[in-house]
Amino acid sequence: MNSVPRQRLVVIGNGMAGMRTVEELLARAPVRYDITVFGAEPHPNYNRIMLSSVLAGEKQIDDIIINPRAWYTQNAITLHAGDAVIGIDAKTKTVTAASGLRVAYDKLLLATGSKPLMPPLPGLDLPGIVTFRDIADIDKMLAAAEAKQRAVVIGGGLLGLEAAWGLKRRGMPVALVHLMPTLMERQLDTEAGTLLQRDLDERGLHFFTSGQTERIIGSERAEGVALADGRTVPGDLVVVAIGIRPNVDMGKAADVDINRGILVGDDMATSDPDIYAVGECVEHNGQVFGLVAPIWEQAKVCAARLAGDTVASYVTPALSTRLKITGIDVFSAGKLAAEDDGDEEVVFRDAAKGVYRKLVVRGNRLVGAVLYGDVADGGWYFDLIKGNKDVAEMRDRLIFGQGFADQDCCGGSKAGLNVAAMTDDTQVCGCNGVSKGAIVKAIGEKGLTTLDEVRAHTKASASCGMCTPTVQAILSFVTGSDAAAPEVMCKCTDHGHDHVRHAILDQRLKTMADLREALGWKTADGCAKCRPALNYYLLCAWPGEYVDDYRSRFINERVHANIQKDGTYSVIPRMWGGVTTPAELRAIADVADKFNIPTVKVTGGQRIDLLGVKKQDLPAVWGDLNQAGLVSGHGYAKGLRTVKTCVGSEWCRFGTQDSTALGIKLEKMMWGSWTPHKVKLAVSGCPRNCAEATIKDIGIICVEAGYDMVIGGNGGIEVRVTDPLTRLTTEAEVLEYSAAFMQLYREEGHYLERTAPYLERVGLAHIKARILEDDAGRKALYARFLFAQSFAQDDPWAERAGGGVDAHEFQSLAVVS
Amino acid sequence: MTNWIDIGTIADIPRLGARTVETALGQVAVFRTAEDEVFALINKCPHKNGPLSEGIVMGRKVACPLHNWVIDLNSGHADAPDEGCTTPLALKDEGGRLLLGLDAVAAVAHG
Numbered sequence: 001m002n003s004v005p006r007q008r009l010v011v012i013g014n015g016m017a018g019m020r021t022v023e024e025l026l027a028r029a030p031v032r033y034d035i036t037v038f039g040a041e042p043h044p045n046y047n048r049i050m051l052s053s054v055l056a057g058e059k060q061i062d063d064i065i066i067n068p069r070a071w072y073t074q075n076a077i078t079l080h081a082g083d084a085v086i087g088i089d090a091k092t093k094t095v096t097a098a099s100g101l102r103v104a105y106d107k108l109l110l111a112t113g114s115k116p117l118m119p120p121l122p123g124l125d126l127p128g129i130v131t132f133r134d135i136a137d138i139d140k141m142l143a144a145a146e147a148k149q150r151a152v153v154i155g156g157g158l159l160g161l162e163a164a165w166g167l168k169r170r171g172m173p174v175a176l177v178h179l180m181p182t183l184m185e186r187q188l189d190t191e192a193g194t195l196l197q198r199d200l201d202e203r204g205l206h207f208f209t210s211g212q213t214e215r216i217i218g219s220e221r222a223e224g225v226a227l228a229d230g231r232t233v234p235g236d237l238v239v240v241a242i243g244i245r246p247n248v249d250m251g252k253a254a255d256v257d258i259n260r261g262i263l264v265g266d267d268m269a270t271s272d273p274d275i276y277a278v279g280e281c282v283e284h285n286g287q288v289f290g291l292v293a294p295i296w297e298q299a300k301v302c303a304a305r306l307a308g309d310t311v312a313s314y315v316t317p318a319l320s321t322r323l324k325i326t327g328i329d330v331f332s333a334g335k336l337a338a339e340d341d342g343d344e345e346v347v348f349r350d351a352a353k354g355v356y357r358k359l360v361v362r363g364n365r366l367v368g369a370v371l372y373g374d375v376a377d378g379g380w381y382f383d384l385i386k387g388n389k390d391v392a393e394m395r396d397r398l399i400f401g402q403g404f405a406d407q408d409c410c411g412g413s414k415a416g417l418n419v420a421a422m423t424d425d426t427q428v429c430g431c432n433g434v435s436k437g438a439i440v441k442a443i444g445e446k447g448l449t450t451l452d453e454v455r456a457h458t459k460a461s462a463s464c465g466m467c468t469p470t471v472q473a474i475l476s477f478v479t480g481s482d483a484a485a486p487e488v489m490c491k492c493t494d495h496g497h498d499h500v501r502h503a504i505l506d507q508r509l510k511t512m513a514d515l516r517e518a519l520g521w522k523t524a525d526g527c528a529k530c531r532p533a534l535n536y537y538l539l540c541a542w543p544g545e546y547v548d549d550y551r552s553r554f555i556n557e558r559v560h561a562n563i564q565k566d567g568t569y570s571v572i573p574r575m576w577g578g579v580t581t582p583a584e585l586r587a588i589a590d591v592a593d594k595f596n597i598p599t600v601k602v603t604g605g606q607r608i609d610l611l612g613v614k615k616q617d618l619p620a621v622w623g624d625l626n627q628a629g630l631v632s633g634h635g636y637a638k639g640l641r642t643v644k645t646c647v648g649s650e651w652c653r654f655g656t657q658d659s660t661a662l663g664i665k666l667e668k669m670m671w672g673s674w675t676p677h678k679v680k681l682a683v684s685g686c687p688r689n690c691a692e693a694t695i696k697d698i699g700i701i702c703v704e705a706g707y708d709m710v711i712g713g714n715g716g717i718e719v720r721v722t723d724p725l726t727r728l729t730t731e732a733e734v735l736e737y738s739a740a741f742m743q744l745y746r747e748e749g750h751y752l753e754r755t756a757p758y759l760e761r762v763g764l765a766h767i768k769a770r771i772l773e774d775d776a777g778r779k780a781l782y783a784r785f786l787f788a789q790s791f792a793q794d795d796p797w798a799e800r801a802g803g804g805v806d807a808h809e810f811q812s813l814a815v816v817s
Numbered sequence: 818m819t820n821w822i823d824i825g826t827i828a829d830i831p832r833l834g835a836r837t838v839e840t841a842l843g844q845v846a847v848f849r850t851a852e853d854e855v856f857a858l859i860n861k862c863p864h865k866n867g868p869l870s871e872g873i874v875m876g877r878k879v880a881c882p883l884h885n886w887v888i889d890l891n892s893g894h895a896d897a898p899d900e901g902c903t904t905p906l907a908l909k910d911e912g913g914r915l916l917l918g919l920d921a922v923a924a925v926a927h928g
């Protein structure tokens with residue numbers, strides 16, 4: 001019943017604080033308000049924290065949307081995205097937006113965040129200067145990264161470092177200028193800051209510490225920055241990330257009390273009782289905010305008050321910091337150093353491992369922790385600090401972490417955590433204030449089995465994501481399963497990849513329809529995620545029997561060429577081991593001329609790419625290439641791509657074996673095979689490794705005594721150096737061991753999992769057990785591979801060039817006017 | 818009055834697949850679902866003009882080959898959270914012959 005007329009709530013700021021408050025409010029009082037939201041940005045509410053990951057290419061904008069537009073519709077919220085509020089009349093209780101729209105309110109919520117702090121520097125208005133705050137900033141930075149310009153980042157705090165790292169990941173040379181002698185000096189002590197700088201230096205960032213920026217160089221656009229000590233740092237993109245200050249514009253417009261931020265009381269109300277404020281725009285008890293953890297608390301209190309609660313009141317929680325740079329682990333909370341004689345510092349260093357820990361102890365309490373390199377215990381220390389717990393008992397073991405400090409501990413889990421030993425009130429997710437107990441409870445009560453479900457129900461690991469390994473460890477601990485495994489294939493099924501692969505073999509499922517039926521698929525046709533996977537699993541399980549379902553393949557594998565952004569295709573013929581002949585080159589040149597192919601490029605895989613071929617020309621192009629003996633290079637396939645080689649002993653003065661010939665033999669054995677993801681090999685003639693074998697799925701490095709076989713390398717998104725598998729003495733052994741590993745990966749890999757993550761998932765020991773320690777097993781794998789190959793090595797181009805196979809793919813159905 | 822143009826037979830399109838038709842309005846993609854329903858869309862993904870005819874067809878939807886947006890074959894709308902729409906065209910199956918209603922586009926283009 002809706003007897004009380006709804007009140008009108010207007011929210012200014014469609015960001016993290018504003019929408020969290022609305023979410024909390026809807027949970028408490030779903031029908032109390034008609035809600036209107038104004039957002040200056042043209043987007044629905046997104047996770048600003050994750051902009052760093054978007055910049056670094058680890059996430060897409062789509063992945064970081066918190067509330068899609070449908071959410072607003074479902075909750076009957078009127079959203080004006082891309083329309084900033086420019087005026088507030090607190091007397092008539094109306095707001096006016098830039099578009100001219102006027103909306104009346106009963107309660108008003110200000111959640112306008114903050115503005116990047118800009119230093120008073122000459123030249124700051126030049127094109128090429130950006131800040132790091134919203135999607136528009138990311139777009140500018142990515143455009144610059146695409147143009148391969150150089151970047152200078154001003155500011156060595158969290159934001160500046162994440163910006164610098166993201167740009168570096170995007171391929172830009174990056175220099176970072178920081179006013180202080182060490183990085184992140186507000187969160188890290190000198191030693192951890194120095195370690196951080198060393199590690200980032202090794203990753204290719206250039207630092208100018210103790211660098212006071214004096215002005216921006218350039219007349220038409222930014223060309224770099226000049227420092228006060230005379231140094232200059234060139235760059236076409238200058239990112240200013242020196243800090244933020246509360247955006248108080250709306251506070252001014254409403255004429256409420258303002259200091260550094262919009263002043264709020266413990267009830268989150270401003271000096272006008274009908275106007276509330278939350279987030280980075282507020283000042284509470286002299287404090288302003290820049291992390292989400294306290295903001296989520298504010299949202300709770302504010303929502304409670306808006307819902308009619310008269311007691312909820314806000315207290316700033318203790319804060320901890322983490323840096324979101326993949327592979328760099330930093331944690332700090334509380335005091336960074338002893339402040340007087342009463343404080344003691346306990347320090348642990350393992351220089352070789354790059355691990356550093358400092359604890360600050362006052363009396364019998366822990367008051368500060370700085371961790372570098374291994375931060376698994378961060379949450380535990382943070383709890384001890386927040387809980388003001390007496391640590392006298394474990395004082396001498398404290399520095400070694402929870403596993404040692406807690407007396408009767410048992411084995412830890414993968415993440416190096418001891419879930420059993422964690423108390424229920426241990427805070428796991430700092431951003432959302434979720435404890436271990438809350439997660440365990442939700443898993444039990446709601447029967448959660450996947451990380452996504454835990455996120456949806458508890459919000460744990462849903463903000464910055466740094467606690468994901470811990471949440472996963474708790475999930476596996478409670479459900480008694482490996483949390484990495486039950487990750488389901490897609491929305492069409494509740495099964496994971498391994499389960500499906502086993503079922504195919506155990507139940508002898510041989511068609512996609514049987515499989516979906518037997519495993520209770522929820523959709524009739526499957527989706528673009530599961531269909532290619534199932535097709536591969538069936539193909540791998542039943543070589544020669546299963547009929548490939550080409551409609552379940554991505555376009556590239558369907559038409560045996562790579563689709564380009566304009567809908568044309570690229571064609572890469574195989575160039576065995578990177579060796580070619582004048583006749584082949586002539587044929588490639590002729591084809592390019594004949595079909596007006598706009599770009600001919602040497603690829604990173606030692607062969608030639610013809611780019612911009614029209615789809616209808618593909619069969620004829622292939623026909624001509626086939627004539628010269630050239631076959632498909634499978635540059636499009638989840639299958640064998642290239643085998644790179646160096647010149648080796650045939651020519652090179654250091655070569656120890658004929659690496660070129662061996663590479664060609666490997667490629668001739670493996671071409672045409674389908675695999676869970678693409679597979680690349682390389683053979684180098686000596687340890688100088690000119691063919692870069694140590695970042696390939698399988699690498700062979702020739703040495704005087706034979707051949708070193710290395711596996712699981714990846715030069716892609718996350719560079720991974722191979723693990724050494726074994727040393728072999730003959731070429732025949734190289735072929736056998738390589739094929740055996742390939743087959744093992746074919747049989748065990750999850751679809752779209754390269755050998756690098758596959759190896760990390762199953763462990764090197766498992767692979768050694770199967771390939772090195774089990775001779776009969778290895779030989780059987782080898783035989784299975786060769787058997788599968790006997791059905792796979794037909795040139796797909798030759799089949800299509802004559803118009804035999806799939807002719808309809810390459811012709812229009814009709815031409816009508 | 819719609820002017821229906823014969824573009825071929827349903828058998829010319831693979832199940833869970835698509836073919837293209839060149840028209841004065843640009844390239845049109847004609848799709849056939851597992852249930853032998855047929856649909857026609859202007860062959861341009863609302864995201865970055867990807868050729869939808871090259872996508873994977875599932876149910877009454879197609880996943881764009883370029884960046885995986887999922888487009889409804891009936892309405893031309895992208896599935897949330899993506900937003901956008903390509904133009905659907907009238908297409909009917911009369912005894913196996915496929916008839917494309919080119920001028921029917923005006924009626925829905927702004928829908």
Ligand code: SRM
Pocket residue numbers: 562563564570572601602603604605606607608609633635641642680695696713714715716717718754
């Ligand atoms: C053509 C080529 C670039 C070039 O001009 O040199 C290329 C082009 C593409 N690469 Fe690559 N890669 C090419 C060598 C590489 C290399 C270098 C190498 O092979 O030695 C790497 C790093 C090595 C590695 O894979 O470990 C590489 C790592 C990637 C990745 C990241 C893979 C990863 O595991 O992280 C992707 C994305 C993916 O596969 O999901 C990718 C994806 C692509 C795609 C398929 C992107 C796409 O989906 O459209 C590009 C297809 C272009 C086309 O239409 O032809 N390409 N790509 C190279 C083709 C080599 C060949 O002869 O077949």
Ligand SMILES: Cc1cc2nc3c(=O)[nH]c(=O)nc-3n(C[C@H](O)[C@H](O)[C@H](O)COP(=O)(O)OP(=O)(O)OC[C@H]3O[C@@H](n4cnc5c(N)ncnc54)[C@H](O)[C@@H]3O)c2cc1C
Pocket residue numbers: 012013014015016017018038039040041048049050051052083084085086111112113114132133134159162247250278279280281289290291292293295322324431464
């Ligand atoms: C790159 C980056 C990384 C970060 N990483 C972390 C992290 O790891 N951990 C962490 O805890 N925090 C992190 N933060 C901080 C965190 O994102 C903020 O604390 C949080 O977003 C603040 O929420 P808010 O709602 O107050 O402000 P915002 O999320 O900025 O939302 C304010 C919104 O109001 C809009 N607005 C402003 N004025 C008007 C107007 N007049 N009319 C209409 N709309 C208006 C703005 O456009 C904006 O969309 C990071 C921030 C950035 C930029």
Ligand code: SF4
Pocket residue numbers: 646647648649652653654655656684685686687688689690691
């Ligand atoms: S790897 Fe060795 S053999 Fe090959 S080119 Fe380099 S030095 Fe020569």
Ligand code: FES
Pocket residue numbers: 862863864865866867881882883884885886
């Ligand atoms: S063009 Fe279709 S998804 Fe990008």
